[in-house]
Amino acid sequence: MPMWQRRWPRPVARSRLGTNVLRLVFDTNVVVSALAFSRRLAWLRLAWVSGVAVPVICRETAAELIRVIAYPKFRLDPAEQAALLTDYLPFAETARLPTALPSLPTACRDRTDMVFIQLAICAGVDALVSGDAELTELQLSIPVISAATLHGMLTRGEGGRE
Numbered sequence: 001m002p003m004w005q006r007r008w009p010r011p012v013a014r015s016r017l018g019t020n021v022l023r024l025v026f027d028t029n030v031v032v033s034a035l036a037f038s039r040r041l042a043w044l045r046l047a048w049v050s051g052v053a054v055p056v057i058c059r060e061t062a063a064e065l066i067r068v069i070a071y072p073k074f075r076l077d078p079a080e081q082a083a084l085l086t087d088y089l090p091f092a093e094t095a096r097l098p099t100a101l102p103s104l105p106t107a108c109r110d111r112t113d114m115v116f117i118q119l120a121i122c123a124g125v126d127a128l129v130s131g132d133a134e135l136t137e138l139q140l141s142i143p144v145i146s147a148a149t150l151h152g153m154l155t156r157g158e159g160g161r162e
Contacts, residue, residue, distance in 0.1 A: 022052065022053045022127070022150075022153070023056050023125045023126050024053055024055060024056065024125055025057075025061070025123065025125050025128045027113065027130040028061070028064050030129050030130060031065055032065070032069060036069070037074075041147055043154075044147065044151075045087060047154060048092075049091060055092040055093070056094075056120075057094055058095050059096070060115045061116060062092075065085070065088075066085070095122065097119060113130075113132060113135055116128055116135075117135070117138075120140075121141060125142060126143075129144075129146070129147055130145075131146060131147060
């Protein structure tokens with residue numbers, strides 16, 4: 001069974017700070033930046049490991065991540081790709097998208113973003129974290145926030161749902 005299809009154990013329900021855990025959907029660009037290319041987002045890896053921010057993924061979003069980190073422009077060999085996935089997937093909660101996907105209240109121009117929005121809605125997460133300005137402007141039933149906004153929330157000790 002491929003790594004992205006395994007059900008990983010869910011992290012503890014409360015962070016070391018005593019705040020509630022944030023369940024979040026991260027778009028692929030944020031994940032790739034945090035894992036491989038951005039010291040600016042290195043704090044995000046610590047948030048996953050400590051259980052403060054739990055990534056929520058599905059088969060489709062995991063498959064996209066695997067596809068993207070294999071792009072030749074990143075120059076990652078298979079061992080490096082596997083190491084990056086090991087720094088993310090074990091800390092993620094898996095969700096399954098329903099066969100009948102929810103209709104989106106707003107048109108999304110980038111069809112590849114739709115799966116992240118649908119996952120966030122179906123999984124009932126606290127927010128969708130994206131660097132895509134178009135997504136942050138959409139009016140959805142769940143908040144769409146930037147990584148910088150998430151960092152501010154975690155720094156202030158704001159947790160997720162009760």
